Structures are given as C-alpha cells and as structure tokens.
Amino acid sequence: MTTLQIVWYILVAVLLIGYSILDGFDLGVGFWQLFAKKEEDRRRFMASIGPFWDGNEVWLLTGGGALFAAFPPVYASVFSGFYLALMLLLFALIFRAVSLEFRNHLQTPRWRKTWDVAFAVGSSLPALLFGVALGNIMRGIPLNENGDYTGTFFGLLNPFALVIGLTGFAMLITHGALWLAMRIKGEAGKKALSWAKAGWVAYLVLFIVSGVFTFAAQGQLLENYNAFPVLWVIPVLALAAIVLARVFMQKEAVLKAFLASAAGIAMQFAIVAAGIFPKFVPALNDPTLSLTAGNSSSSEYTLGAMLIITLIGLPLVLVYTVWVYRTFTGEEVAGYGDH
Amino acid sequence: MDAVILARIQFAITVGFHFLFPPLTIGMSWILVWMATKYKNTESDFWRETLRFWVRLFTLSFAIGVATGITMEFQFGTNWADYSRYVGDIFGAPLAAEGLLSFFLESTFLGVLLFGWNRVSPKTIWFSTLMVAIGSSLSAFWIIVANSWMQTPAGYEIVEGRAVLVDFWAALFNPSTLPRYIHTINAALTTGAFFVLGISAWFLLKKKQVAFAKESLKMSLIIGTVAVCGQALDGHASAVQVVHTQPEKLAAMEGMFETQQGAGLLVFGWPDQDAEKTHFRMEVPYALSLLTNGDTTSEYKGLKAFPKEEWPPVLATFASFHTMVGLWSIFFAFVLVGVVLYKRKTIYENRLYLKTALVMIPLPFLANEFGWMVAEIGRQPWIVYKMLKTKEAISLTVSAEEILFSIILFTLIYALLFALWIFLLRKEIVEGPRLDEETGKAVAR
Numbered sequence: 001m002t003t004l005q006i007v008w009y010i011l012v013a014v015l016l017i018g019y020s021i022l023d024g025f026d027l028g029v030g031f032w033q034l035f036a037k038k039e040e041d042r043r044r045f046m047a048s049i050g051p052f053w054d055g056n057e058v059w060l061l062t063g064g065g066a067l068f069a070a071f072p073p074v075y076a077s078v079f080s081g082f083y084l085a086l087m088l089l090l091f092a093l094i095f096r097a098v099s100l101e102f103r104n105h106l107q108t109p110r111w112r113k114t115w116d117v118a119f120a121v122g123s124s125l126p127a128l129l130f131g132v133a134l135g136n137i138m139r140g141i142p143l144n145e146n147g148d149y150t151g152t153f154f155g156l157l158n159p160f161a162l163v164i165g166l167t168g169f170a171m172l173i174t175h176g177a178l179w180l181a182m183r184i185k186g187e188a189g190k191k192a193l194s195w196a197k198a199g200w201v202a203y204l205v206l207f208i209v210s211g212v213f214t215f216a217a218q219g220q221l222l223e224n225y226n227a228f229p230v231l232w233v234i235p236v237l238a239l240a241a242i243v244l245a246r247v248f249m250q251k252e253a254v255l256k257a258f259l260a261s262a263a264g265i266a267m268q269f270a271i272v273a274a275g276i277f278p279k280f281v282p283a284l285n286d287p288t289l290s291l292t293a294g295n296s297s298s299s300e301y302t303l304g305a306m307l308i309i310t311l312i313g314l315p316l317v318l319v320y321t322v323w324v325y326r327t328f329t330g331e332e333v334a335g336y337g338d339h
Numbered sequence: 340m341d342a343v344i345l346a347r348i349q350f351a352i353t354v355g356f357h358f359l360f361p362p363l364t365i366g367m368s369w370i371l372v373w374m375a376t377k378y379k380n381t382e383s384d385f386w387r388e389t390l391r392f393w394v395r396l397f398t399l400s401f402a403i404g405v406a407t408g409i410t411m412e413f414q415f416g417t418n419w420a421d422y423s424r425y426v427g428d429i430f431g432a433p434l435a436a437e438g439l440l441s442f443f444l445e446s447t448f449l450g451v452l453l454f455g456w457n458r459v460s461p462k463t464i465w466f467s468t469l470m471v472a473i474g475s476s477l478s479a480f481w482i483i484v485a486n487s488w489m490q491t492p493a494g495y496e497i498v499e500g501r502a503v504l505v506d507f508w509a510a511l512f513n514p515s516t517l518p519r520y521i522h523t524i525n526a527a528l529t530t531g532a533f534f535v536l537g538i539s540a541w542f543l544l545k546k547k548q549v550a551f552a553k554e555s556l557k558m559s560l561i562i563g564t565v566a567v568c569g570q571a572l573d574g575h576a577s578a579v580q581v582v583h584t585q586p587e588k589l590a591a592m593e594g595m596f597e598t599q600q601g602a603g604l605l606v607f608g609w610p611d612q613d614a615e616k617t618h619f620r621m622e623v624p625y626a627l628s629l630l631t632n633g634d635t636t637s638e639y640k641g642l643k644a645f646p647k648e649e650w651p652p653v654l655a656t657f658a659s660f661h662t663m664v665g666l667w668s669i670f671f672a673f674v675l676v677g678v679v680l681y682k683r684k685t686i687y688e689n690r691l692y693l694k695t696a697l698v699m700i701p702l703p704f705l706a707n708e709f710g711w712m713v714a715e716i717g718r719q720p721w722i723v724y725k726m727l728k729t730k731e732a733i734s735l736t737v738s739a740e741e742i743l744f745s746i747i748l749f750t751l752i753y754a755l756l757f758a759l760w761i762f763l764l765r766k767e768i769v770e771g772p773r774l775d776e777e778t779g780k781a782v783a784r
Contacts, residue, residue, distance in 0.1 A: 051450035054405065058446050062438030064412050069435040072427020079416025079423075080734035086417055087745045090410055091752060097406035098756060101398060105763045148420065148736035298428040302504045306432055313439035317447075324447050327458060 001278055001294040004303040008070040009277065009293040011310065015066055017269045019059035020130070020172070021262045026053040028176010030096065030123020032195055034116060039109075041188040042116065046100065048183040051328045053100065055321060057093070069306050073147050073296040074280040081141060081149025082133060085156055089129050096122030124169070131168025135161030138221060138272055140282035143289045147296075150285075163213055167206040171268065174199035175261045178245070182254040193249060196257070200246055207242060211235070220282070221275035231274045238267035343730045345742040346418045352746065353410050355708060356753045360404030362707050365479055365524065366531020366566075367397050368472035373558055375468035379461045384781040385774065387461075389551050390468075392772035393535065394452060399763055401449065403756055410749075418742065422722055422732035429495055429504045430485055433511075437481035445474030479527070480520055487515040489723045490714065491584045502726065514584050518576040519714075525566045525573055526710060529670060530703040532563030533696075536677075538768055540696035543687055550779065551772050553687055556696075560681060564674040570667060575630065581717075582631045582639075585724060587649060588717035590642045591656035593627065594620075602627040602639040605661070610653040615643065617657075651719045659712035666706040673699055 026049040036042035068075040079086060095118045103115035139160050142150045177199055180192035214221050225231045241264035248257035276282060280296060283289035297303060371393055378386035412434060415423050423430070448470035455464060494509030495502045504510055536559040542552035581589045589595075594610035594617035595602065604626035610617040625635040642650050673695065680686035722729040775782050 047454075051454040055443060055447040055450060057405075057409075058438055058442045061409065061412055061442060062435060064416075065431065065435030065438045067431075068415065068423065068427055069431030072431055073424050075416045075427065075431070076420035076423035076734075079413060080418070080420035080736050083417050083734070083737045083741055084744075086413060087748070090413055091748065093409050094406040094752060094756075097409075098402050098759070101402035102759060102763065105399070105766060146421075146735065147424070148734075150736070298431070299498075299503045301507075302428050302432060305504070305507045306435060309432075309436050310439060313436070313443075317439065317443045320447055321443070324450060327451065328454065 001292075002300060004300055004307065005293045005297045006278075007307065008066075008297065008303055009273075009280075011307075012063065012067055012070060013269055013273050015059060015063035017266045019056070019063055020265050020269070021175075022059055023053070023056040024127075024172045024265060025049070025176045025179035025258075026056055027123045027127045028173045029180060030119050030176070031127065031173050032177055032180060032192065034120040035195070036188070037191075039112070041184075044184055044188060045180060046103075046119075048180065050100070051324060054097075055324070057097070066306070066310075070298055070303060071280060071291075071293070071296050072298060074291050077143065077147045077149060077281055077291060078133075078137075081143075081151075082136075082156065084153045085129060085133065089126055092122045092125040092129075094122075095119075096126070127172040128165050128169045130165075132156065132161045132165035134168065134272060135164030137281060138164065138276060139218060140220070140284035140290075142285045143281070143283040143291070145289065147289075147291060160213055160218060163206065163210055167203070167210050168268075170199055170203040170206050171261075171265060174203045174245075175258070175265065178249075178254060178258040178261050181249075182258050193252065193254065197246075197249055200242075200249065204242055204246075207239070224274055224277060234267060234270045234274050238264060238271055241267055342737065342739040342742060343733055345739050345746065346733045346737075347729065349418060349742055349746045349749065350414065352749055352753070353407065353414060354711070356757070357404065357407040357411055358707060358711055359704055360400050360407065361475070361479065362523075362527040362530040363534055363704070364397060364401045364404055364531070365472075365475045365527035366529065366562075367393065367400075367534065368468070368475050368531070369528060370531055370535055370558055370562055371397060371468050372465075372472045373562075375465040379465040382461050383779075385550070385779045387456075388772045388774045388781050389554065390464075391456070392551070392767075393555070395767050396538075396764060398449070398453060399760060399767070403760055405446075406756070407753070418734055418737065419722075419732050420734035420736070422727065424501070425727055425732070426502045426723060429488060429492075429502055429510055432504070433481040433485040433488075437478050441474045441477035441481060443474075445471050445478060448474065476524060479523060483520045483523055484511055484513075484516055486714070487519050488513050490519075490718055491515040491580075492723055492726055497726075502723070515577075515580050518573060518580045521573040522570070522577045522710075525570050526703065526707050528562055528566035529570065530707060532559040532566060533670075533699050533703050535559035536563055537696045537698075537700035540693035541768065542771070544690065544693050544697070548771050548774060548776060549687075550776070551774060556687070557681070560674070560677050560686075563670075564678055567667070567670045567674045571671070574664075574667065579631050585717070586640045587642065587645050588651060588656065588713075590640060590645075591651045591653045591717055592660040592713060594653060594657045595639060595641045596643050597641040598638065598644050599641065600638050601625050601635040604630070607661075608657065610657045612650070612653045649720060651717045656713060656717040659709040659716065663706050663709040663713060666702055666709070669702065670699075670706075 029045055029049050033042050033045040036045055064075070099115040099118040099122060103112050103119070106112075136156050136158070139158065144150050174196055177192050177196035181189055181196055183189075184192055241260050245257045245260035245264060248254070248260055278293040279290045280293065281291040283291075371390065374386060374390045374393065378390050415430070448467040451459060451467040452464065452471060455467065488510055491514040492502070493513035494504060494506035494511075496505050497503070535555055539552040539556035539559065542548050543556065581592070591610075593602070593605055594608045596615050596617065603622040603624040605617070605620060605622050607619060607621040608617040609619050627639065628635050628637050642653065676692065677686060680689055680692055686692060718724055720728050720730070722732045773782050774780070
C-alpha cells in the first residue's frame with residue numbers, strides 16, 4: 001500500500017463524514033417537519049435548512065465522484081451490487097430535491113401536505129439506507145473474481161445491516177432535531193430539543209446494541225483493534241461524544257450539543273474505518289477477493305493529480321461554506337419561499 | 340430483451356431527460372448575471388423584481404436538473420460497472436473535480452440567491468449570481484471533458500487491461516474537449532435566451548408588465564443573436580474535429596458510404612444501412628471539402644472503408660445531425676429578423692414575431708437533444724472510441740429484470756416531474772413579476 005492510497009482512503013472517509021454531518025441534519029429535519037404542530041412551524045423548519053441543503057448534498061456527489069476517481073473497482077462493485085437499494089435511494093433523493101422547491105410555488109394545504117410527505121419520505125429513506133449499506137460493508141458481501149456482487153437484494157437486508165441502518169437513522173434524526181433546537185426560537189425550538197432527547201435514547205441504545213452485535217457475531221471487525229489496542233480510544237471517544245451531547249442538551253447549550261453530535265458522527269465512521277482498513281469491501285466468501293485500498297485504487301499518477309485538485313478545491317469550498325453559514329445565522333423573519 | 344439494450348435505453352432516458360435542464364439553466368444564468376448587474380448599479384425595485392421573477396423560473400428548472408443529475412453520477416456504477424472499472428482511472432477524475440470545483444460553488448451561492456434578499460446587499464446578490472453562472476458553466480466543462488475523452492481518448496495507456504492516465508493535460512484537453520465545450524455552452528446560451536425571449540414575448544402579447552418584458556426581450560435577443568451567430572463558427576469547429584478524429588461518425592452524419600475525393604454536403608437524404616447507399620440525395624457539391632479542408636480534392640472515407648460491425652447506426656446519426664443543423668438555420672433566420680425589427684423599433688409591437696418567439700421556446704431543447712444524439716449514437720458501437728465496446732461495459736451482476744424495473748420507475752417519475760415543471764412554470768409566468776405596472780415599484784404577493 002502506498003501513501004497516496006492511504007491518503008485517499010482517508011479523504012473518501014472525510015467526504016462521507018462531511019456529508020453525514022452536513023446533509024445529516026437536513027435529512028433529520030426532513031423527518032421531523034412532519035411532526036410540526038402548525039404549518040407556521042413547519043415553514044420555519046424548512047426555512048432553517050433552505051439555504052444549505054443543496055450545498056450539503058454536493059458532499060455526497062463529491063464523495064461518489066472521489067470514490068469513482070480514486071477507487072474505481074470499489075465504486076463499480078458497490079454501486080452495481082446494491083442496485084435496487086441505490087435506485088430506491090435515488091428516487092428518494094429526487095423527490096426530496098424537488099419537493100422542497102415545489103412546495104413553495106402553490107399555497108393550497110393539499111399541495112403542501114403532499115410535498116411535505118414526499119420530503120419526509122425522501123429524507124428518512126436515505127437516512128436509513130446509508131446505514132444499511134454501511135452495515136453490509138462492515139459485514140462483508142459475497143464477491144466473484146470480477147469484483148461483482150453475487151448475492152441478492154434481500155441478502156442486503158440481514159439483521160446486522162438493519163441494526164446499523166437503524167443506528168444511523170437514530171443518529172441523524174437526533175442530529176437534525178438538535179439543528180432545529182439551535183435554529184428555531186420559542187416553543188417550536190423547545191419541542192425540537194425534546195425530540196432530540198427522545199432520539200438520543202434510541203441512538204444510545206442502538207449504538208450499544210451494534211457494539212454487542214459486533215462482539216457476538218462480527219469478530220472480524222475487531223482484528224485491527226486487537227492488533228493495535230490504541231484504536232480502542234476511537235469507540236471510547238464516540239461514546240464520550242454521545243454522552244456529552246446529552247449533557248449539553250440538559251444544560252440547553254444547543255450549539256455545543258450539536259457540535260458534540262457532529263463529533264459523534266465523525267467517530268462512528270472512524271470506528272468502521274479502523275475496523276475494516278485497509279479493506280473497502282470485505283468479501284464474505286473469500287477474503288482474498290476483498291477490495292482494498294491497495295488492490296483497488298487508481299494509478300499513483302491519477303491519485304496524485306486528484307490530490308492536487310483537492311488541495312486547491314477543498315479549502316475554497318470550506319471558505320465559502322463557512323461564509324454562507326455565517327450569513328444565514330439566526331432565524332429568517334421574512335417569509336420562506338418568498339424567492 | 341437483453342441487459343445491454345435495456346441499460347442503453349435507461350441511460351438514454353435518464354440523460355435525455357436530464358439534458359433538458361442544464362443547458363437552460365446555464366444559458367439563463369448569464370442573462371441573470373446581466374440583470375443582477377443592472378440591479379447592483381441601480382438598486383431599483385424594477386431590476387430587483389425582474390431578476391427575482393427570472394430566478395423563480397431558473398430555480399424550478401435547476402431543482403430538476405440537480406435531482407436528475409444525481410442519477411447520472413450513480414449510473415456509471417450501477418449500470419456500467421465494467422466501464423467504471425476499465426476507465427475509472429481517467430473518467431472518475433473529472434466527475435470528482437466537477438463536484439469539488441463547480442457543483443459546490445453553484446449550489447452554495449444559489450442558496451444565497453434564493454434566501455439572501457433580506458440579508459445581503461445588492462452587491463452580494465450580484466456576486467452570488469455570478470458564482471452560480473461560473474459554477475454551472477464550469478460544471479459543464481468537466482462533464483464535456485469526461486464525454487470528450489470517450490469520443491477522442493488521449494493521455495492514457497492500457498495497463499493490465501485497464502486504461503490508465505499518463506498525461507493529465509492531454510486527457511483534459513483531448514482533441515474534442517474545447518470545440519465541444521464551446522459548442523455546448525453556445526447551445527446553452529441559445530436555449531436560455533430563447534426561453535427568456537419567448538416568455539417576454541408572451542407578456543408583450545398580453546400587454547402585461549410591458550416595461551419588464553421589453554428589457555428582458557432586449558437582453559435575451561442580444562445574447563441569443565451572439566450565441567446563434569457564434570454557433571456557425573463553433574459548430575463548424577466541432578465538425579472539423581469530427582472529420583479529423585472520428586471518420587466513421589462523419590461518414591454516418593453525412594450518409595457517405597463511398598470514399599470520395601472532394602465531398603459535398605447533403606441537404607436531404609435517406610441513408611439505407613442495409614443497401615449501403617443513401618436515397619433521395621440533395622447535395623451541395625464540394626461543400627464539405629471546402630468547409631472542413633478549404634479545398635475540393637481532399638479524400639473523405641466512406642463507411643465502406645470501415646468494417647461493417649464498426650459502423651454507427653447510420654440513419655439515426657444522419658437524421659439527428661441534419662435536424663440539428665436545420666433547426667439552427669431556423670434560429671439564425673429568427674434572430675436575424677429580430678435584429679432588423681429591433682433596429683426599426685417595431686419588435687415590441689410585431690405580433691407575428693412575438694407569436695413566433697413563443698413557438699421557438701422548445702426548439703433549442705430539441706436541437707440540444709439531437710446534438711447529443713449525434714455525439715453518442717455516432718460513436719457506437721464504442722463506448723470509448725476504438726477502445727471499449729458498449730456491450731462490454733455493463734454491470735454483469737445486474738439482471739435485465741432489475742434494469743427494466745428501474746426504467747419503468749424512472750419513466751413514471753420523470754414524466755411526473757416534467758408535468759409539474761410545465762405546470763409550475765406556467766403558474767409563475769401567469770403570476771408575473773411582483774411589480775406595480777404604473778409606478779414600477781415592488782408589490783407584495
């Protein structure tokens with residue numbers, strides 16, 4: 001394995017973490033807006049993610065692009081192997097993207113209700129599916145010598161993957177509720193904080209269940225940890241972030257709780273990466289068929305060229321993303337959708 | 340049906356639908372920049388509401404472009420896994436670069452353009468509009484780089500059965516990148532300009548929001564005229580590139596079966612792939628040679644000079660190409676008449692011209708689709724020219740039934756999106772800009 005291969009393994013993970021933290025909160029908001037008591041509150045919830053969600057979703061596109069560029073066989077195997085699941089994800093993301101735009105063009109309650117439901121489904125399904133996909137990667141999938149997935153769609157719905165899927169879902173809705181608690185003033189904001197607390201309970205329970213499940217049935221994920229015990233610090237930090245988020249919720253320090261939640265998300269990915277590295281896609285049937293950072297990357301030349309592009313592009317992205325988040329602080333007073 | 344055909348149908352449906360929207364929004368974005376400049380300089384209600392009206396139509400289209408664009412990025416992996424494995428070393432990079440260098444830019448600043456009106460200065464609105472335009476035009480660049488590399492691959496070596504990048508700049512600026520990029524951007528400007536022009540004409544016909552409609556019509560006519568005239572040059576450059584790099588495609592575009600010295604251009608014809616000849620030929624002699632090589636003697640290889648199994652589908656390539664060029668002739672006549680009427684100061688009252696402008700709105704969309712068909716059908720049977728055949732590129736793990744299932748769903752969803760797009764566009768247009776026609780001041784909705 002070369003340095004560039006390791007760098008790109010980390011960069012792909014960083015892009016996925018960026019996606020989960022950023023789009024994660026607006027996926028969560030998409031779920032919670034359905035529970036808003038008043039239309040006025042729902043409008044405010046939507047307004048809180050309005051300027052950001054599109055930029056957030058680009059993290060997924062860039063992550064997918066980076067995976068394609070840096071590890072083409074991984075991109076090919078995962079995307080074709082999870083075919084039906086990905087189609088489902090695509091349809092959800094399509095409806096999600098248009099429903100936020102469409103809902104504001106007409107005022108009738110029925111029209112809005114339709115798009116609110118579409119937005120909720122389009123947000124919740126991805127929040128669940130990403131975790132299911134990750135769970136399957138952690139568990140390993142059957143591959144043939146061409147790197148093609150040889151299992152079935154229903155094979156992806158195994159208990160371990162479903163538990164990871166639910167954990168991810170609980171994590172993202174907690175994160176989304178915290179975003180709302182941070183951005184929305186008054187009663188509706190208080191309500192969101194109580195949602196965050198409820199979501200947090202599910203998140204913590206499922207995190208522990210995932211851990212127990214891993215010890216009981218997915219021992220291969222512990223090999224790296226046993227070889228390098230220092231890695232245990234990662235799950236400990238993850239748990240600390242989760243607990244800290246709850247402590248801040250209690251103190252109504254919502255910004256800190258949100259940041260702790262973001263750190264928790266990053267740590268979850270770190271747990272997985274530390275468990276499967278250097279593998280990207282472990283082969284369930286025959287370990288030698290696993291796709292790894294070493295055997296599935298693009299050439300050194302391509303990885304180098306891409307790194308230069310990233311070093312130019314990523315800092316710029318961060319600069320104007322931070323600028324936009326700072327421009328749109330606090331709650332928008334004027335009507336959302338009045339664009 | 341076999342998986343290859345189904346995968347190709349699915350790709351055609353999803354790209355074909357997606358490709359309706361980016362040219363429109365890229366073209367419109369530059370008209371928006373012009374309007375935002377006026378707004379920045381005057382800070383008037385008139386320009387603010389004019390800009391906002393067109394931004395509303397822009398974002399409706401942009402949202403569908405984004406939603407259907409995600410499909411494209413996923414589809415290389417889902418349906419074309421062996422393609423992705425074979426060329427990923429080169430092909431993935433422009434897609435990642437698109438995300439990092441342009442898609443972030445346009446999406447982030449579109450957020451400001453949509454939600455910033457009460458928060459940021461007119462100058463920041465202008466800057467955000469400019470970033471959206473630059474972002475979306477850059478986005479097109481990376482996509483054209485990726486597609487051009489499939490047309491005229493360069494800067495690579497085949498190592499252990501995979502294409503591997505050896506020269507970044509040669510791959511980036513492969514022989515067809517620049518001519519095709521300029522051609523595409525010009526097509527986008529035409530699409531955006533004709534869209535704005537036609538809708539402005541509707542307001543003039545209805546005698547509603549006349550001041551707004553006149554200014555919008557003027558701007559779009561100017562941009563449309565420059566783009567359509569420029570198309571004569573860059574369309575030509577694109578054709579020259581095909582002559583020099585993809586002779587089979589050229590032969591199919593012109594329905595040319597026999598190799599000839601000094602080739603003409605067909606105004607009409609009906610190529611028959613089985614009989615290996617083109618019926619009903621109406622030809623301008625030597626025109627192709629004169630236009631692409633500046634002489635009457637250079638040799639053009641006919642399709643028969645190539646193995647028949649490497650011919651692109653001749654009729655489809657020929658018909659798409661000639662329809663596209665035919666549409667361009669109509670655009671050219673249309674802007675020419677427009678400029679004359681504008682000079683005579685009668686354009687705003689000429690009802691026949693305004694009605695024609697309304698009818699013109701969908702035609703550039705059609706021309707875009709035909710242009711794309713020439714490029715893609717003309718490259719068959721190759722997915723990467725002379726390197727990898729389309730039938731060797733699919734995902735072996737995905738069954739025909741799975742593809743069929745997703746085709747049906749895509750078709751239903753896209754039909755729904757299209758209907759909603761038209762419905763909401765119409766609603767926003769009928770509602771019009773939020774301007775008081777007497778005073779030119781903004782009014783609340």
